[in-house]
Amino acid sequence: MTAPLLEISGVTKRFGGLTALSDVSFSIRQGEIVGLIGPNGAGKTTLFSNLVGLHRPTAGSIRLDGTEMVGLKPHRIAAAGMVKTFQNIALFLDSSVLDNVLTGGLMRHSVEEARALARRCLDQVGIGAIAAKLARDLSFPERARVEVARALCTEPRILLLDEAMAALNHVEMDEFLALLRRLSADGLTLVVVEHHMRAIMSLCQRIVVLNFGQLIATGTPAEVSRDPEVVKAYLGRSAGEEVK
Numbered sequence: 001m002t003a004p005l006l007e008i009s010g011v012t013k014r015f016g017g018l019t020a021l022s023d024v025s026f027s028i029r030q031g032e033i034v035g036l037i038g039p040n041g042a043g044k045t046t047l048f049s050n051l052v053g054l055h056r057p058t059a060g061s062i063r064l065d066g067t068e069m070v071g072l073k074p075h076r077i078a079a080a081g082m083v084k085t086f087q088n089i090a091l092f093l094d095s096s097v098l099d100n101v102l103t104g105g106l107m108r109h110s111v112e113e114a115r116a117l118a119r120r121c122l123d124q125v126g127i128g129a130i131a132a133k134l135a136r137d138l139s140f141p142e143r144a145r146v147e148v149a150r151a152l153c154t155e156p157r158i159l160l161l162d163e164a165m166a167a168l169n170h171v172e173m174d175e176f177l178a179l180l181r182r183l184s185a186d187g188l189t190l191v192v193v194e195h196h197m198r199a200i201m202s203l204c205q206r207i208v209v210l211n212f213g214q215l216i217a218t219g220t221p222a223e224v225s226r227d228p229e230v231v232k233a234y235l236g237r238s239a240g241e242e243v244k
């Protein structure tokens with residue numbers, strides 16, 4: 001058994017009197033696709049923010065390939081190989097797709113190298129043809145892909161996707177899922193927060209369920225979808241489909 005790529009141990013996050021995450025522990029192996037689900041307010045976004053250094057956990061440890069990430073600034077964590085895409089896609093609207101994506105590469109590369117890398121990342125996500133388009137003119141599916149390309153331009157080992165499929169219809173979502181499967185096949189480790197249950201269940205090998213900041217279940221999609229506590233907290237309300 002190889003050591004986990006990401007090891008989350010006893011992570012607690014309090015905002016004043018509110019405990020958004022309570023002693024959360026789980027680990028992720030290299031190459032896995034893990035889904036993170038739970039009702040609104042369960043702590044999913046807070047966990048992502050703690051993982052990438054936007055928030056510092058009140059307690060606990062986050063080890064990436066054995067190295068402690070707690071206390072590091074987001075750019076150091078990104079340089080170590082862990083980045084997230086954003087729930088509300090924050091692109092530079094008056095810049096081209098290529099310029100938006102190359103910002104991800106400037107951490108390690110010169111502008112020229114970052115531009116070449118950005119072109120490869122755009123090709124990787126299937127939108128090389130729209131490199132010159134302004135971000136403000138993009139469709140939702142294009143935006144979702146640009147956001148992934150920008151994250152890929154940081155050359156991550158593990159990519160956290162925060163509701164990247166929220167604005168997509170079913171056909172667009174299936175195309176996006178195919179992209180994520182390709183990235184996974186290329187060796188990228190993925191953690192996906194998503195309310196679309198069909199997407200999560202078909203994509204992920206393993207699912208972690210949060211409720212009121214606590215980890216209440218982890219297992220394969222089949223295991224968690226028949227876990228009585230998960231059904232009560234989350235799935236029961238959705239009849240197995242989209243929840244919001």
Ligand SMILES: Nc1ncnc2c1ncn2[C@@H]1O[C@H](COP(=O)(O)OP(=O)(O)OP(=O)(O)O)[C@@H](O)[C@H]1O
Pocket residue numbers: 015018019020038039040041042043044045046047
């Ligand atoms: N910066 C903050 N200050 C205070 N409370 C916060 C902050 N960020 C999150 N919270 C609270 O922490 C809890 C967890 O919120 P979080 O956004 O992580 O949940 P979530 O599972 O991502 O929900 P959703 O599915 O709605 O995005 C909520 O009660 C939320 O109000």
